Amino acid sequence: MRIAVAGGTGVVGHCVTEELEAAGHEAVVLTRSAGVDLLTGASLAAALEGVDVIIDAASPDDHGEAAATRFHVTSTRHLHAAGAAAGVKRVLVLSIVGIERAPTGYYAAKLEHERAALAGPLPAMVLRATQFHEYVAQVIGWNAKDGRARIPNCRVQTVAARTVAQRLIDAAADPAAWRERALDVAGPVAADLLDLAEQVVKRFGWDVELSGFCPGTPPGGRLPGPDAWLGGPLFEQWLAGAEAERMKVLL
Numbered sequence: 001m002r003i004a005v006a007g008g009t010g011v012v013g014h015c016v017t018e019e020l021e022a023a024g025h026e027a028v029v030l031t032r033s034a035g036v037d038l039l040t041g042a043s044l045a046a047a048l049e050g051v052d053v054i055i056d057a058a059s060p061d062d063h064g065e066a067a068a069t070r071f072h073v074t075s076t077r078h079l080h081a082a083g084a085a086a087g088v089k090r091v092l093v094l095s096i097v098g099i100e101r102a103p104t105g106y107y108a109a110k111l112e113h114e115r116a117a118l119a120g121p122l123p124a125m126v127l128r129a130t131q132f133h134e135y136v137a138q139v140i141g142w143n144a145k146d147g148r149a150r151i152p153n154c155r156v157q158t159v160a161a162r163t164v165a166q167r168l169i170d171a172a173a174d175p176a177a178w179r180e181r182a183l184d185v186a187g188p189v190a191a192d193l194l195d196l197a198e199q200v201v202k203r204f205g206w207d208v209e210l211s212g213f214c215p216g217t218p219p220g221g222r223l224p225g226p227d228a229w230l231g232g233p234l235f236e237q238w239l240a241g242a243e244a245e246r247m248k249v250l251l
């Protein structure tokens with residue numbers, strides 16, 4: 001199949017692109033670095049020619065609620081409009097477990113993202129994942145200032161971005177599995193985000209002091225429900241492997 005990956009160079013997007021090619025599919029990357037701007041729609045029509053399915057794994061530069069809502073809703077509308085004109089069959093959207101439990105900030109933007117995607121005109125499916133193993137390094141990078149980083153003090157059940165990518169590809173390639181919500185995807189075990197962050201700092205030798213703060217999400221609000229699909233590797237296995245190295249540049 002010819003599958004377009006919005007955000008196909010990002011943390012999860014590059015895994016989707018690589019795994020698509022490994023599985024014998026043709027991947028079309030929709031990113032600014034590949035000449036496509038999802039916000040303006042520039043070059044999107046040409047890029048979607050002959051595409052069967054779009055996987056939307058794009059993410060904004062600014063995660064503030066207003067900017068992120070604008071990014072996700074506008075991008076989604078462009079993907080649907082250009083996709084419908086090009087004969088794309090369906091759109092698969094990556095979202096986040098638990099966003100309805102704390103619908104403010106970036107989570108509010110993701111709820112709007114889901115609504116815009118499901119509004120069509122193309123058939124759409126939402127696959128929600130928990131925070132990636134990679135997110136632990138991302139959150140340190142986003143919050144680091146003057147040698148310190150404040151980390152949300154919460155339980156997470158992180159999953160490898162590559163595992164999420166494989167689930168996205170399986171879902172995208174199987175029209176029989178299509179419905180509004182795919183099974184949520186999560187990692188194997190729950191942990192304290194601050195503990196995981198300490199492990200990342202040690203592994204990368206980062207010169208940053210961590211402290212926790214009380215997040216807006218309710219206790220357990222980021223954890224998967226009992227029906228979620230759980231997949232390895234464990235965080236510690238991922239952190240010891242080559243995959244984690246990509247995140248070292250974030251600080």
Ligand SMILES: NC(=O)c1ccc[n+]([C@@H]2O[C@H](COP(=O)([O-])OP(=O)(O)OC[C@H]3O[C@@H](n4cnc5c(N)ncnc54)[C@H](OP(=O)(O)O)[C@@H]3O)[C@@H](O)[C@H]2O)c1
Nearest residue numbers: 007009010011012031032033037038057058059131132135
């Ligand atoms: N991170 C997590 O733990 C996590 C967990 C669950 C779900 N998610 C969801 O997964 C998705 C991807 O997250 P991520 O952390 O992998 O993202 P990321 O690493 O920040 O990557 C963002 C991607 O979006 C592209 N992009 C940004 N602005 C663009 C624009 N105007 N036009 C075209 N492409 C643009 C970037 O490429 P260019 O810069 O080249 O344009 C890049 O490929 C998001 O929807 C997020 O909500 C993330």
